[in-house]
Amino acid sequence: MEKQKVVLAYSGGLDTSVILKWLEVNYGYEVIAVCVDVGQGEDLIAVKKKALATGASKAYVVDVTEEFITDYIYPTLKAGAVYEDDYLLGTSFARPLIAKKLVEVAEKEGAVAIAHGATGKGNDQVRFEATIKALNPHLKIIAPWRIWDLKSREDCVDFAVEHNIPIPVTKKDIYSRDRNIWHLSHEGGNLENPWNEHDNSIYMMGVAPEKAPDTPTFVEIEFEKGVPVAVDGVKYSPIDMLHKLNQIGGVNGVGIIDLIENRLVGMKSRGIYETPGGTILFQAHKALEKLTLDRATMSFKKTVSEKYAQLVYDGLWFTPLKDALDQFVDSTQQVVTGKVKLKLYKGTCAAVASASPYSLYNEEFVTFGEDHVYNQKDAEGFINLFALPITIRSLMHSQMQQEQKKEKKVI
Template identity: 55%
Template sequence: MTDKQYKKIVLAYSGGLDTSVIIHWLKAHYNCDIIAVTANVGQEDELEGLEEKALKTGASKFYLAEVEEEFVYDSIFPTLKAGAIYENKYLLGTATARPVIAKALVEIAKQEGADAICHGCTGKGNDQVRFEMGIKALAPELDIIAPWRTWEITSREEAIDYAEKHEIPLKISRETNYSKDKNLWHLSHEGLDLEDPLNEPKYHSILEMSVTPEKAPDKPTYVSIDFEQGVPVAIDGKELGGVELIKALNKIGGENAIGILDMIENRLVGMKSRGVYETPGGTLLYFAHEQLEMITLDKETLQYKQELAQKYANIIYNGQYFTPLKQALDAFINETQQTVTGTVKLKLYKGNMIVSSVDSPYSLYSEAFATFDDDDVYNQGDAAGFINLYGLSSVIHAEMKKKTQLAKQVNSSFILKEEGIKA
């Protein structure tokens, strides 16, 4: 038995390998009520049978927290508006879901009068930080239990052994023992053969949201996406709520092999890890949103926002969702999105996204000024004065170099003469 005892422990429960084993382990070590909490962030079929399984394996109570809408509007869309992409590749599918789940865990823990919250994250991963940063920000008085950092189990293989020994049902086998995370925004795959970068992913067997380019249609698919102040609101002219819109784009993108990513990323804890990500709808939204910003944001705002996007991505990836800096950046980003309204039409073909058209009532693109044909709005002669002023510092610098180079030559010649005299 452990030294500290609890009356109630709230467990972040997915029904996967780790949390299936953890219910039994918590019951054996703490002999208290275990309240299993699953947050619905769009796992769909993975939610089936969870309550029955949780109760059968030792949970006293089960909650299904319906947070799908909150996930979309409070986490996904703000990150999309920021243009935040971790290390220029990862669309933060797991990272964006964790703060919403942590908030649900805290709310239920307070409602139930629990003393601790438990999660199934390993001591090597990012999610332990994301969950615990959220819990500490929202309920610092609650203890946090992380079995993977303390128990005797050291691998997923041993976790399967534990499950088999205690007759805990699992949906996986040793051959399909990938570590997966699924939600409305994405599906990630890690572990097994993917741990060796020399191995090409077995796309034919692991992909669930997408098809490979080889299996995508031989004809292009067109899709248009409407945005209002940076938020997607319609597909092909049909208005949809955020959840349904992402689901629809997941289907369209998945059918056209959009959003398949094989990436080696830098984890927060210091090591590199490899994952295969499927983010079909999210990839379409990021690309379309970027095109719309290109015509609706001025140069200085766009470029400064692109710099902040990297910081925002790190904030989300590193579990700093509930921080003053994140709130401040959201205020800036929301201001930039006031004119990001319009329609982007994309042509999809075997994993490729091609811009078909972009239109906005707030477009800063002016054909009258940009045209190569005759115009009566732009005086090309004005460019000479502009370039003279713009290049003035370069001219002054060049003159300085010329003078100092001449001085060096004179000095060098004098030294040579002096040495000749001495010789």
């Protein structure tokens, strides 16, 4: 009897290496490993060989790095979406793209199921499965962490040793990491106690701010309709640009956060996130919007940004609301063209200058010197009308107080 096929989201790490063998041993599946390259900077040919050596019948390496940047990072950047004020969604928006590629391979191979290594306590299970259900609800989903008898990462280490599976962690170095071209996250281990200060030695994309250069670095980012196109006057491809900005930001200790976040499943978690290039782009984009968007649009866009971040964090990428918000965001970005100069210094990243052909800043109007375009006397009438509701309210209270005084005198 022909074995049923299952497509496994495979990274070559501890969890997915164990899952590959576990699916084969416990269910007799023919496992097809799929490693999606989102710019994690690993030797994916070696990962493919490891998958085959561990028992996969086939192993795909799918490079989607540029698609990840242009179709997932840039829309989120244009939206200004930041989860709970700090998290630049590095893991969140990679998951829908990875799941999309898993569905494509499953359909090509005639697989009956997709398996992933997300735990039953995390957000990624939702992100993977919501995407799969949106794109092909007929595929079965297997989430081993929700059903097997391995209760911890230490148990996974023991299983790997028992089945001669080479693994990249030990019981002493037990951090769970997720990396792509946008960011790197660290979770687990001693980070699970929020009273433990994290060790700066875990950084892989940059240095601790105190170890950054003693002199500031200046970098100029140019945008066209909300999309970054040049660094210091030089045009770059999306991939090359992020590599360059990651290097510049990393050297200066930019983009490191120690975050307690609210997971979708109801618990809080702690992670150390490194997003050097992404932090530079977000700060530059925000500064350019302040120059080019009017007050009402900026105010409403903040509401959209918050909702957008929540949708991305919750794995609801392929939804009608997300599509509708994208249309609003894109309409706002028609004027977000120009350049921003930023100052990087020991972990800080601040915009210090900006320019745009669509700038709404008009020096003639705001100057403290003499001008011929603004009549300051006009402000009096404006203030009278603007403050009319509170003026009327104050008059009403004054009248009531006078009437109360009269009543007391009569008594």
